[in-house]
Amino acid sequence: MGEREAGCSSSLAGGGENQLESIVILTNGANPPGPLSENEKMWLESFVNGESFKNQHKVIWPKIERVPAMLREVKDNSGCYDPMVVSIGPYHFGNTRLELMERYKHTMAVQYVDGDLKLLEELYQKVRCVAEAAKQCYTDQRSVAKFNNEEFSQMMFLDACFLLQFINCITLLFNPGYLAKLELPPVCIDDSTKSMLLNMVAYESSPNGPDDFGVSSYICLMDSLIDHAEDVMELRNKGILLNFLGSDQQVADLFNEIADNLVSHQHAYTVVKDKIEKHYKNRLKIWLAEWLHTHFSSPWTLLAFIGAVLVLVLTVIQTYESVKPSIT
Numbered sequence: 331m332g333e334r335e336a337g338c339s340s341s342l343a344g345g346g347e348n349q350l351e352s353i354v355i356l357t358n359g360a361n362p363p364g365p366l367s368e369n370e371k372m373w374l375e376s377f378v379n380g381e382s383f384k385n386q387h388k389v390i391w392p393k394i395e396r397v398p399a400m401l402r403e404v405k406d407n408s409g410c411y412d413p414m415v416v417s418i419g420p421y422h423f424g425n426t427r428l429e430l431m432e433r434y435k436h437t438m439a440v441q442y443v444d445g446d447l448k449l450l451e452e453l454y455q456k457v458r459c460v461a462e463a464a465k466q467c468y469t470d471q472r473s474v475a476k477f478n479n480e481e482f483s484q485m486m487f488l489d490a491c492f493l494l495q496f497i498n499c500i501t502l503l504f505n506p507g508y509l510a511k512l513e514l515p516p517v518c519i520d521d522s523t524k525s526m527l528l529n530m531v532a533y534e535s536s537p538n539g540p541d542d543f544g545v546s547s548y549i550c551l552m553d554s555l556i557d558h559a560e561d562v563m564e565l566r567n568k569g570i571l572l573n574f575l576g577s578d579q580q581v582a583d584l585f586n587e588i589a590d591n592l593v594s595h596q597h598a599y600t601v602v603k604d605k606i607e608k609h610y611k612n613r614l615k616i617w618l619a620e621w622l623h624t625h626f627s628s629p630w631t632l633l634a635f636i637g638a639v640l641v642l643v644l645t646v647i648q649t650y651e652s653v654k655p656s657i658t
Contacts, residue, residue: 394419395469395536397529406587410525411532418489420473420482432488439491442498457487514565519581520574527588547598553589556582 366374397411413422416431443449461483465474477485517523530545556562562578565571573581610616 393467393538394421395533395538396421397532398535401528401532401535407524407528410528414522414525416492418493420468420477420485421470423485435488435492438495439488442491442495453491454483454487457490458483461486514570516569516572518572518574519584523575524584524588531588531592543593543595543598546592547594549585549589550592550594551599551602553585553592556585558582 401407402411413425413428415428416435417423417425417428422428439450443453458479461479464486465471465482468474474482527545527549531549533539534543534546555565559578559582562571562573562581566573566578571581575581575584
């Protein structure tokens, strides 16, 4: 025993064996194992390369996940993560409350191809080609396993046509044709807004979601602009917020609530925020804006100002004419 311990001590101090092997010998007195097998090497490489040791080819990382339990358990947000009108994908497929819209998906598919059966078949064939890969994009494989390939392809085909036709319809309807302007785009606030934004935030919060946090950053920006009902009224008067929810205070509360615990991307809206800060520090612009708001908030004050200017101009002309020497 004494020789073995002495030998181990020398290896820890820098002998021929490495420290991990010496610790193993001290622990169980067994000889070190042989070299790693190919399977073990692939398993370790999967940590770095993002590859599965079960398959020798690169796998498709799941992108469509369930809403995290942490977000679902918030009492005020209960019910926001389940569709109210239409289901997209396998997670909520078969919900009896949404059966009515399943019939309209067929109509939307026909509208999308404008009744062209050949085009409809071509699009369906393209969906069939990617159906197996699409299945791997869902984290909850139990929701996918209940479909065979044909059923899954048909479901995804109808959902895709429905979304594309819906986008077509929407696009046609301080598309308007000025998307190139650097402005806050108008947003409609109604009963579905909270659910929509929370679901998009939930997707961004998932491990494989987008890393730009675009929706979270937008919500945080709006929250920085809105604190009270008066702020909502200002944005509403400028056509930025279309309030179909109720009172302006309800809209303010909505953004304040969903922005709670959200963090925006550190570089999001940097230029916009800098310009807002520079404007805030420019006292001349603030005084001018306050003066215009105070004296020209209605057409009557503008007319009164124009009238006063005209009276002043006429008075100056009359005074000049009275003191000007007569020409003989």
